[in-house]
Amino acid sequence: MDEFKVTPWDVEGLVDYNKLIEEFGTSPLTDELLEKTAQLTKSELPLYFRRRFFFSHRDYDKVLQDYESGKGFFLYTGRGPSGPMHIGHIIPFFATKWLQEKFGVNLYIQITDDEKFLFKDKLTFEDTKYWAYQNILDIIAVGFDPDRTFIFQDSEFTKIYEMAIPIAKKINFSMAKAVFGFTEQSKIGMIFYPAIQAAPTFFEKKRCLIPAAIDQDPYWRLQRDFAESLGYYKTAAIHSKFVPGLMGLEGKMSASKPETAIYLTDDPEEVGRKIWKYALTGGRATAKEQREKGGEPEKCVVFKWLEIFFEEDDKKLMERYHACKNGELLCGQCKRYLIKKVQEFLKEHQKKRKEAEKKVEKFKYTGELAREQWDKAVPEALKG
Amino acid sequence: MDEFKVTPWDVEGLVDYNKLIEEFGTSPLTDELLEKTAQLTKSELPLYFRRRFFFSHRDYDKVLQDYESGKGFFLYTGRGPSGPMHIGHIIPFFATKWLQEKFGVNLYIQITDDEKFLFKDKLTFEDTKYWAYQNILDIIAVGFDPDRTFIFQDSEFTKIYEMAIPIAKKINFSMAKAVFGFTEQSKIGMIFYPAIQAAPTFFEKKRCLIPAAIDQDPYWRLQRDFAESLGYYKTAAIHSKFVPGLMGLEGKMSASKPETAIYLTDDPEEVGRKIWKYALTGGRATAKEQREKGGEPEKCVVFKWLEIFFEEDDKKLMERYHACKNGELLCGQCKRYLIKKVQEFLKEHQKKRKEAEKKVEKFKYTGELAREQWDKAVPEALKG
Secondary structure: OOOEEOOOEEEEEOHHHHHHHHHHOEOOOOHHHHHHHHHOOOOOOOOOHHHHEEEEEEOOHHHHHHOOOOOOOOEEEEEEEOOOOEEEHHHHHHHHHHHHHHHHEEEEEEOOOHHHHHHHOOOOHHHHHHHHHHHHHHHHHHHOOOEEEEEOOOOOOOOHHHHHHHOOOEEEEEHHHHHHOOOOOOEEHHHHHHHHHHHHHHHOEEEEEEEEEEEHHHHHHHHHHHHHHHOOOOEEEEEOOOOOOOOOOOOOOOOHHHHHHEEEEOOOHHHHHHHHHHHHOOOOOOOOHHHOOOOOOOOHHHHHHHHHHHOOHHHHHHHHHHHHOOOOOOOHHHHHHHHHHHHHHHHHHHHHHHOOOOOHHHHHHHHHHHHHHHHHOOOOOHHH | OOOEEEEEEEEEEEOOHHHHHHOOOOOOOHHHHHHHHHHOOOOOHHHHHHHEEEEEOOOOOHHHHHHHOOOOOEEEEEEEEOOEEEEHHHHHHHHHHHHHHHHHHOEEEEEOOOHHHOOOOOHHHHHHHHHHHHHHHEEEEHOOOOOOOEEEEOOOOHHHHHHHHHHHHOOOOOHHHHHOOOOOOOHHHHHHHHHHHHHHHHHHOOOOEEEEEHHHHHHHHHHHHHHHHHHOOOOOOEOOOOOOOOOOOOOOOOOOHHHHOOOOOOOHHHHHHHHHHOOOOOOOOOOHHHHHHHOHHOOOOHHHHHHHOOOOOHHHHHHHHHHHHHHOHHHHHHHHHHHHHHHHHHHHHHHHHHOOOOHOOOOOOOHHHHHHHOOOOOOHHHHH
8 A cells, every 4th residue: 555646636546545644744534524514504414424425634634623613614626628528527526516506605616728738749839728618518517506606717717827927936946846746848838827826815805715635635735834924814625535536546537548447428328338347346257156245345435436426325325335345246236236226316417507508708797796806806815 | 449348238438330230230231222222212311320320130131122112011009007107218209200191101109018117126006007198198299100000018909918828839948038138036027027028019910010129129039030930031120329327428328317317297397407417428537628628418418319319400500519629619618508408309399298088099099000009910920
C-alpha cells in the first residue's frame, strides 16, 4: 500500500486515504460533522456522505458554524474542459447539488478553458472552448438551481483577470513551483493560472466551500496562505476519494484510458458491453472456487461503483456484500445488476443533457446569480 | 562612455546610442527611411525625426512598404500609470500623434494599471487606477483623433486576458527570465505580464508599429520570436532616445527624482524656479571664462531640451549652438529662454488637459475605434 502518488495531475496506485489526510494535513470528516450536517439541513445524508466518499475536509466545521450563526457560506467548484466528462467527473457535482439544495446557497462553477488550453500541448483554444460547452451541458443536467448557480468560462468572464491580479501579487514563482512543480520550461500562462483558479474563492465575502477530489487540494493551500491578508476567509473544502476506472481500484477513472471510463455521452448499449468485458471484480478463478471461498468485494470495481454511486440503498448494498463473501453471488450477476443501474442513469442523464441546451444561457448570463456577477464590480479587497 | 546600462526598468549613465543599436540588434533610422517618410506623408518631418530623437528601428522599412502598397499598418503605444507624467513621458506621444495624423492610421494606447500594481511593491491597485485616469488626461491633451484612437486600461478591458492566453502558451519561464530578469521571488503576475503587453500587437492583422524609448525593446523581441507562429506579423518599432533629467545628461528623466523632472501638472511658475535652480548647463566656472572659451552645448541639459522638444526652429537652434560655443551667450540667457518655452507649453497643455476630462469616455468607450474593439471578437489566430 506504499506506492501511491497524488498530485493535481496524477493519481497512481492504490490510495491510502488515511495517509493522504496525514500527508496533506487535512482533517477527517468525522461522524460528528456529518451528524451536524444532517441536523442543520434537516435531511438524511446522501450516500456520498454516509459512505465516506467525502472523507476529509478543511474548515468544514467553520462552514457549519457560519451557516448556523446566519453568516452563510457559498459553494465553488469547477471543471477543466479537456474532453468529454465521465462518471468519475460528475459524481462530485451530484454531491455539490445536494449541498446547494439543502443549505440553499449560491454556487459558482468555473469552466477553465484557459487552463486546459495552457496545460495541454495538443489542445487548441478552440478545442477547450468546444469542450467547455459540451461539459456545461453535463453539469446543467445534474439539476442545479439556475438562479443560484453561475457557470462561467474563464475566457469569456475575463473580469476574472482583474480579480486575479491582486492574487498574483501575493504568489511568487518559488511558492507556485513548490505546489505545482513548475520548471523553467513551464509556460508563463501556466505559472499565472493558480491566481485565476483562486479568484472565485473571493466572489462573496463569506466562507467558500469547495467540494472536490483530494488531489485538487494543493490549489487551495496557496489560497489559504494569503486569503486573510486580502481581508477574506481561507477557503474551506471537503475532499472526495477517487472514482476508480473499470479495470482496477488503483488510481482514478481517466479520460486518457477510454476502456476504463464510462462517458456521460456513451451509448448505453455500448456501455453494457464495456462493463461486461472490462470490469475488474473480486471474483475467484472459477465459479466453483467462488462458491466455496466466497468473493472479495473489497477488491471489486463493480462493488465499488455500486458503493460510490449506483446503489442508493444501504441495506441492499450490505446484503450484496455478504452474499458475495458467502459465495452466494457470482460476478456475472453483479455485473448485470451494475449494467442495468448505469444504463438507467445514462438514459436519464442524456435526456436531461438534451434539455440543458436550452438552459445554458440562463446559467451563464441571464440567471439571477449570473446577472449579478456580470454586473458586479470587483470586490473591495481585491482592488489591492 | 562605457558605463551605461539599459533595461526596461533602469537607464543609467551617459548612453552611447550607436552601441545600443549594436547591442540590441536594431537598425539605425537612416536618412533614406526618413526621406521616404517625408515623401509618403507629403509632409515636412517633425523635429523628433529631423534631429534623430528617434534613432533606431525594427522593420520600419517594411511598415513604409506596407503603407505604400496599401496594406496599411497600425500604431500601438502605452503608459504605465505609476504616478504623474512628466515631459519625458509625453514627448513620444507627440511623435506618435504626428505619425497617426500623417499616415491616417489607427492607434491603440494601453494603460497598464495591472503592470504597475504588480511591479511596484508600494502601489495599491487603487493607486494605479487613479493614475491611469490622470495619465489618460495628459495623453488625450496631446490631440489624438478620438475615432481612430482607443485608449484602454488593462484592468477594465479584460478581454485582453483572453488574447494573452495563446501568447502565454508560447513563452516559457526561461524565455521570460532571459529578457526580463525574473527570479524565484518574482510574483506570478509579473511573470505573466509580458503576454498582456504583447496582446495589442495582434489587434489588427496588419503590421504594428510601436514608437517607444529603446529601453522598451526587450518586450517586443519576445513578441517577434513567436508572432509568425500565430500567423501574425513581427511587430515593428521605432526607438527614441531618452529625455534627460534637469540635473544631467546621464540616464533619463525620472519620476523618482522629482527635482530632475518637470511634471505636466506642475505649476508653471514653480517650474521656472526649478529649471533656474537645478538645470545643468555646459557653462564655464565664471562668466569671464565663458566669454573667453565659449560654452559646451553638448554637455548642456538646457540645450538638449531645446533640441529634443522646445525649439521647433532648426535655424534658431543652430544659431544658439554657435553663439554658445563662441562665448556670446551666458547660461542665464538660455535658461530664461527655456523657461519661457516650457511655461508656454505647460499652460497650453494644462488647458487641453482640462478639456480632456470631457473626452475620456469617447477615447475609452464610445469613439469609433473604441466601440469596434469592445464589440470585436478575439482575432482568429489568437483562438489558439
